[in-house]
Amino acid sequence: MIRIHEVTRRFGDTTALDAVSLDIAEGEFFALLGPSGCGKTTLLRVLAGFETPDSGTVTLDGRDLLALAPHRRPVNLMFQSYALFPHMTVERNIAYGLAREGLPRAEIRERVTEVLDTVGLTALARRRPQQLSGGQRQRVALARAIVKRPRLLLLDEPLSALDKQVRAEMQLELKRLQHEAGITFLVVTHDQEEAMSLADRIAVLDAGRVQQVDTPVELYRRPRGRFVAGFVGANNIFAGRLLASGGLDVPGVGVLPAAAGDAASGDITGLVAVRPENIRFADPDGDADAPLQGTVLDISFFGGSSRIAVTVPGLDRPVLLTAPGPAPVAPGARVALSWHPESAVLIEETVETTVETTHG
Numbered sequence: 001m002i003r004i005h006e007v008t009r010r011f012g013d014t015t016a017l018d019a020v021s022l023d024i025a026e027g028e029f030f031a032l033l034g035p036s037g038c039g040k041t042t043l044l045r046v047l048a049g050f051e052t053p054d055s056g057t058v059t060l061d062g063r064d065l066l067a068l069a070p071h072r073r074p075v076n077l078m079f080q081s082y083a084l085f086p087h088m089t090v091e092r093n094i095a096y097g098l099a100r101e102g103l104p105r106a107e108i109r110e111r112v113t114e115v116l117d118t119v120g121l122t123a124l125a126r127r128r129p130q131q132l133s134g135g136q137r138q139r140v141a142l143a144r145a146i147v148k149r150p151r152l153l154l155l156d157e158p159l160s161a162l163d164k165q166v167r168a169e170m171q172l173e174l175k176r177l178q179h180e181a182g183i184t185f186l187v188v189t190h191d192q193e194e195a196m197s198l199a200d201r202i203a204v205l206d207a208g209r210v211q212q213v214d215t216p217v218e219l220y221r222r223p224r225g226r227f228v229a230g231f232v233g234a235n236n237i238f239a240g241r242l243l244a245s246g247g248l249d250v251p252g253v254g255v256l257p258a259a260a261g262d263a264a265s266g267d268i269t270g271l272v273a274v275r276p277e278n279i280r281f282a283d284p285d286g287d288a289d290a291p292l293q294g295t296v297l298d299i300s301f302f303g304g305s306s307r308i309a310v311t312v313p314g315l316d317r318p319v320l321l322t323a324p325g326p327a328p329v330a331p332g333a334r335v336a337l338s339w340h341p342e343s344a345v346l347i348e349e350t351v352e353t354t355v356e357t358t359h360g
């Protein structure tokens with residue numbers, strides 16, 4: 001439905017968007033995920049019409065979207081701050097955009113009533129924004145955006161103003177609303193858990209470039225490149241040589257478990273990632289066979305699970321692993337670690353530079 005092709009936007013020396021291309025399908029819940037300053041808001045502003053790209057095209061159903069004035073685009077942007085009118089009731093806040101379009105009063109009333117019901121605000125229709133909780137204000141902002149029936153709804157960090165519990169509720173709510181309203185949603189967030197829980201597909205952005213576009217599960221299972229592997233969930237990244245016979249040879253550490261995979265036809269130099277939940281403690285009596293041995297540095301207890309950081313000689317970062325429930329070890333303990341070879345995922349191949357020494 002929406003096709004973004006090679007969109008570039010520069011501000012002085014900063015390239016906010018660097019040849020960004022994305023296709024978003026009708027009815028999709030799509031997330032743009034990336035750290036602060038990666039260009040997410042700039043892309044939303046381009047789609048809404050508040051920003052003009054230096055180059056590139058955007059089409060909606062094959063028609064040039066960039067040629068349309070902002071108010072003529074079938075696109076609505078819901079701001080981070082919600083931007084509600086403080087002196088108007090909930091009802092009038094929602095009706096405002098429709099009244100401006102000059103719709104007949106009876107139709108406005110009907111659509112507002114319907115949308116109040118959808119977002120569960122019927123009982124609060126006569127209140128003003130300051131008489132509402134953060135979550136309720138968020139619903140008003142959503143109602144106001146949905147009531148105009150845009151083809152595409154852009155949401156900029158929609159849940160960032162809410163506390164953790166309300167956020168979890170609103171995530172469910174957003175998914176339900178998107179489904180019911182049948183509108184394509186494009187949500188911007190820097191929170192990878194939020195993107196994973198909401199979206200059908202996620203585009204990961206870094207420094208104005210699209211790093212990967214995938215479903216949440218694929219993004220987690222098969223991240224491409226160091227950035228995505230480290231940004232989407234925690235990961236342990238090892239640099240070494242993936243051997244054709246299986247195993248990852250890490251200089252100064254030894255050979256770690258890894259399946260030969262693509263390396264079967266010859267060694268590959270690159271980066272390999274292992275998720276913390278896939279690492280286990282090896283049998284302490286069989287220590288000699290465990291590929292990694294180290295000392296427990298720190299333990300964080302989250303209730304359902306614990307994260308354990310282990311210092312390993314030869315690695316510049318501690319290895320992270322998660323264990324269900326409280327950690328079975330204490331800081332300072334000597335431990336041995338292992339994992340199934342299939343848990344080691346090649347995320348990046350690096351071109352080898354061989355230094356030749358001549359003996360003369």
Ligand SMILES: Nc1ncnc2c1ncn2[C@@H]1O[C@H](COP(=O)(O)OP(=O)(O)OP(=O)(O)O)[C@@H](O)[C@H]1O
Nearest residue numbers: 011014016034035036037038039040041042043190
């Ligand atoms: N009007 C502007 N003038 C100059 N630089 C800008 C302007 N708008 C954005 N930038 C720069 O472009 C880059 C991308 O900004 P953008 O707001 O799109 O990032 P973001 O991913 O939305 O970040 P955040 O999550 O912090 O909102 C940043 O380096 C920002 O400083």
